[in-house]
Amino acid sequence: MKNKKKIIVIAGIILVLTVVSIAIGGKNKAIEVNTTKVVLGDITEYVEELGEVNLENQVNIYSSVAGKVNDVFVDVGDTVKIGDILLTIDNQSILTQISILEQSKLALLSQYNEVTDMTNKEIEKLKLQISIMENKVTDAEKTANNSKKLYDAGAISQQEYQLAQTKLEVEQSTLTSLNLDLEMAKRNIVGDKSKQFESQLRQIDVQIEELTQRMKEFTLVSTINGTVISKPIEVGSFVQPGLNLMGIGDKGELYLEGDILVGEIVNISEGSIVEIHSKDLGIDGASGVVRKIHPQAFSKVSDLGIQQKRVKVEVTMKDNFEKLRPGYNLDMKIVTSRKENVLLVPKNAVFFLDGKDYVFINENNRAVIREIEKGMEAQRLVEIISGLSEGEEVIVSPSDKLSEGVAIKASEL
Numbered sequence: 077m078k079n080k081k082k083i084i085v086i087a088g089i090i091l092v093l094t095v096v097s098i099a100i101g102g103k104n105k106a107i108e109v110n111t112t113k114v115v116l117g118d119i120t121e122y123v124e125e126l127g128e129v130n131l132e133n134q135v136n137i138y139s140s141v142a143g144k145v146n147d148v149f150v151d152v153g154d155t156v157k158i159g160d161i162l163l164t165i166d167n168q169s170i171l172t173q174i175s176i177l178e179q180s181k182l183a184l185l186s187q188y189n190e191v192t193d194m195t196n197k198e199i200e201k202l203k204l205q206i207s208i209m210e211n212k213v214t215d216a217e218k219t220a221n222n223s224k225k226l227y228d229a230g231a232i233s234q235q236e237y238q239l240a241q242t243k244l245e246v247e248q249s250t251l252t253s254l255n256l257d258l259e260m261a262k263r264n265i266v267g268d269k270s271k272q273f274e275s276q277l278r279q280i281d282v283q284i285e286e287l288t289q290r291m292k293e294f295t296l297v298s299t300i301n302g303t304v305i306s307k308p309i310e311v312g313s314f315v316q317p318g319l320n321l322m323g324i325g326d327k328g329e330l331y332l333e334g335d336i337l338v339g340e341i342v343n344i345s346e347g348s349i350v351e352i353h354s355k356d357l358g359i360d361g362a363s364g365v366v367r368k369i370h371p372q373a374f375s376k377v378s379d380l381g382i383q384q385k386r387v388k389v390e391v392t393m394k395d396n397f398e399k400l401r402p403g404y405n406l407d408m409k410i411v412t413s414r415k416e417n418v419l420l421v422p423k424n425a426v427f428f429l430d431g432k433d434y435v436f437i438n439e440n441n442r443a444v445i446r447e448i449e450k451g452m453e454a455q456r457l458v459e460i461i462s463g464l465s466e467g468e469e470v471i472v473s474p475s476d477k478l479s480e481g482v483a484i485k486a487s488e489l
Contacts, residue, residue, distance in 0.1 A: 106483040111438050111469040113488070114421055114460065120414045121454040122351070123340045127332030127391055127408040129400050131325030135300055139315045140293045141165060150322075152307050156298040162322055165315065167294035174287050181280045188273040202258040209251040216244040302326045305402050330400055332364065332391040334408055338373050341387045343412035345369070350391050351409040359406065362395040366410060415452055419460040425470040426450065426458050436478055438469040443482045 143165040150162055223240035226232040306323035309315065332352070336344065346369055352362040370388040377383050391408060425435050426448065433450050436443045448463030464470070471478065472489060 106441065106485040107443075107475070107477055108485045108487065109436075109438075109443070109474070109478070110472045111486045111488050112422060112425070112472055114419055114464045114466055114468045114470060116417055116466055117420045117457075118414065118416045119418060119420060119452050119454050119457050119459050120411055121343075121452060122409040122411045123336060123344060125334045125336055125408050125410070126405045127334040127352070129330055129402055129404040129406065130333050131302075131305065131327060131402050132329030132331055133300060133302065134305070134323065134325035134402070136320050137162060137296055137299075137322040137324065139165065139296070139319045139321050140317055141290070142316050143167070143169070143294065143314070145309055145311055145313045145315060148307070148309070148311055150304050150307070152304050154304045155302070156304060156324060157301050158298055160298045162296045162298055162304075163309070164296070165294045167291055170287050170291055170294065174284055177280050177284050177287070181277060181284075184273065184276055184280070188270075188277075199258060202254055206251065206254045206258060209247065209254055213244070213247045213251050216240075216247040220244040296321065298324055300324055300326070325402065327402075328396075330393055330396070330402075331367070332393060332406060332408060334389050334391065335376055335386040336389050336410075338385045338387060341369065341389070344389065344410050349411040351411065352391075352393065352395075353407040353409070354404075355407075357397070357399055357404070357406075359397060362393065362397070364391045364393045364395075364408075366390070367392045413452065415459060418451065419464060419466060420457045421460055421464065421470050422472055423453060423456045423458050424473045427474065435464070436471040436474045437464070438471060438484060438486050441484055441486065443471065443474075443478045443480065443484050445480050 146164045146166050148163045150156060150160075156162070220240045220243070223232060223237045227234065227237035302324045303326070304322060305325050305327075307321075309319075309321050315321065332350075344366060346366050348366040350364040350366060352364055353360055366389055368390040370390075373385045373387050375383055376386050389410075391410075421435065426433055427435070433448050435446050435448055437446050438444075446463055449461040451459030451461045453459070469486065469488070471484070471486075478484075
């Protein structure tokens with residue numbers, strides 16, 4: 077019985093020693109970590125945004141009339157010169173209006189000529205009547221004069237004398253009336269009626285001239301030398317005034333246009349350097365400069381459906397690429413700040429604790445916590461103002477297992 081108890085005690089001691097040994101061994105086991113050295117380098121802050129390629133000299137050809145497209149003489153990619161005919165729109169409605177007006181003009185001229193002819197005949201008739209009446213007046217004057225002599229001589233009675241005088245007065249009155257009629261007839265041909273006809277004819281001529289000028293609007297021509305970059309219409313398309321029919325631009329001059337959030341535009345100024353990239357097009361390291369910041373913000377819905385306030389920015393490209401086409405999107409990095417030859421560590425080496433910034437450094441294969449002061453943050457890097465020196469090793473992405481003095485097994489990245 078005593079031997080059995082002795083065996084149990086010894087087994088218990090062995091178990092305790094085993095547990096203690098495991099615990100001590102686990103505590104002394106090194107934790108595997110990744111490290112990198114504190115280096116001197118450059119760090120740049122920038123605003124990232126897509127920029128759309130635009131032609132420097134670009135115009136859109138708009139329709140000013142409504143109608144059906146009869147002919148299109150160019151296609152996308154064609155080179156055009158100023159004055160080249162691009163397309164024509166059916167102008168039959170204008171031709172019909174002009175034809176109606178010309179017929180109205182002919183009818184009016186016919187009426188005018190008819191009235192003029194009638195008036196001329198009336199004038200000729202009055203002239204003849206006046207000529208006859210003038211002869212009658214002359215005869216009546218002679219008769220009246222003779223009657224007076226005879227009356228004075230007592231050869232005729234007073235009644236006969238009065239009859240001769242009355243006849244003269246009647247003939248003179250008739251002649252005066254005929255002369256007035258002649259003046260009225262002349263006034264009709266060169267006066268109110270003539271003016272009325274001439275006014276109507278002028279109105280028709282003005283309408284015809286306006287329609288003739290409008291005919292030019294049905295033939296659209298290029299206003300610049302360049303290349304056709306868009307053509308949303310085809311033969312048979314129906315167009316309305318204000319519709320964009322064609323885009324033409326000079327492919328030799330390109331610039332970028334981007335929409336920047338209002339919260340980021342405050343750090344950008346005209347003259348800011350821009351780094352330009354496109355993985356799809358194999359463009360890397362191209363450069364540009366902000367040439368214009370538009371004065372007014374506008375609302376734009378993001379890809380996530382969020383309405384945002386943005387400001388349009390234009391960027392001049394310093395490098396030319398033949399592969400670029402209007403409408404392509406390039407990645408823009410607009411530099412807002414840059415520091416050179418400063419201490420840098422990866423952003424994921426820094427952690428925040430109790431209101432301060434820290435890193436773990438590798439000191440003789442032991443994790444040692446170090447308080448730091450940060451500066452600029454960009455490109456997944458952090459500028460170190462104080463707390464570290466060049467060449468020191470910091471632990472990247474430290475785990476919760478790390479603590480002050482813990483043994484580590486470092487693998488440098």
